[in-house]
Amino acid sequence: MARFHRLPVAAVDRLTEDSVALTLAVPEELRADYRHAPGQHLALRRVADGAEIRRTYSICSPAPEAGSDGPSTLRVGVRLVDGGSFSTYALKELAAGDELEVMTPAGRFTLEPAPGLFAAVVGGSGITPVLSIIATLLAREPKARFCLIRSDRTAASTMFLEEVADLKDRYPERLQLVTVLSREEQQAGLPSGRLDEERLTGLLPALLPVGEVTGWFLCGPFGLVQQAEQALRGLGVARSRIHEEVFHVDAAPPAPAPAAVAHSAVTARLDGRGGTWPVQDGETLLETVLRNRPDAPYACKGGVCGTCRAFLVSGEVRMDRNFALEPEETEAGYVLACQSHPATETVELDFDR
Structure with missing residues (x-):
């Protein structure tokens, strides 16, 4: 299950005029939690002006050796985005010695070494x-x-x-x-x-x-x-x-979702515990789950990072857009909770699969 931990920033290295590399120190007791496959990413979280901001950045450092305790450091690259609150903070304010809330690694854009x-x-x-x-x-x-x-x-x-x-x-x-x-x-x-x-x-x-x-x-x-x-x-x-x-998907409005199913409900299993909640008008399934389980995993809410991937156990959903799941994943029954709306009166999701 993905979880956030506070990690100290060991270094902020300027790469180009509009990008930096952040090196995060991983305490010994957390290194097993931050073992990662090559190609995975981290969600970084901060609160600014009372609002929570999450952004996803790929790990650019090599994956730890098999059998090791895990990485002592993690490195990510951040490029400045026009109007981007987190990237502006990273480039203009963040310094070595600060701390960041960092989710454990996620993502399936990976390659295990092979000939x-x-x-x-x-x-x-x-x-x-x-x-x-x-x-x-x-x-x-x-x-x-x-x-x-x-x-x-x-x-x-x-x-x-x-x-x-x-x-x-x-x-x-x-x-x-x-x-x-x-x-x-x-x-x-x-x-x-x-x-x-x-x-x-x-x-x-x-x-x-x-x-x-x-x-x-x-x-x-x-x-x-x-x-x-x-x-x-x-x-x-x-x-x-x-x-x-x-x-960098253009911020065009997603395709309109079909008319909501009246009185729909979602059952979700998350970190070994389940619950059933009514879906409010216009909500995505992720929004419904977050109202009741704030620990539900997500990062971009734009259908890009795949952090909110869940297995559709039963029922049907309509996804507004999908830039994260491979065709074989959707065929196997996975959906993006942040883009999914119920198309049946009951829907069951499993975030643990």
Whole structure:
């Protein structure tokens, strides 16, 4: 069960003009709780002006070794978002010695080290989970190779530039690095411009044997992830080999939910305890559960992070939108509670599965 703990900030390192890396110290007694797979994320919480703010950031540091007590530190990358209350606080106020409320790791955009060829297409801050994936994979599996295709606006805006360069120097034969800048010409390498479906369809087969890639990891803004997926599907890649994590979804209004079912109720199991509560008019199932169980897991409430994933035991729901669950997860019966509305008089969710 996901839980918050207060962790001290060990360092705030400037990466670019608009981004920082936060290093969090993990006390020895909590290290087992913060064991994480490469690619998982953390939800950070603070209260400002009486309102609770939660934001999700991917762990960019390597995953701890199997059999270890867990990580002594965790590192996440934070990019400034226009009007973003948490990112503004992180870049302009947060300092070493402060404390943050940090949820235990979550997320399924992960890769357990295994032999084979893997690849990623990332944009902007989408490098953060993939940095952890690459560092962990290449350190633990000598028969693994990785091709990283990353897109950024300019060299100066590129997060974790030195860290990626260090990995390339450490594994020159096993890490292929391709950088595309959308707003700046490079002295060498690919021409500038956006990575869209048409460009990726021509570029990817020229870089690597697309059909031999065991797993593709797409991470970044919704547009880039969508275009990359369409390019890969057009090149014959099975959907099961494509893994996605979306950052920065446009704040367009979600699709309207169907008319609410009168007198609907939700039964939820959470941390081994269950309860049944009426769903108020217009509420999502997460909002209903939170009114009665404030410990219910969530972070973004926008259908992006997947923290509120729950198994639909019975009943039917309609989801406004979904940028977090893979098709096989929805087919298996999982839903995003923050986007789900009841479509039957009774709905049962299990947050523990």
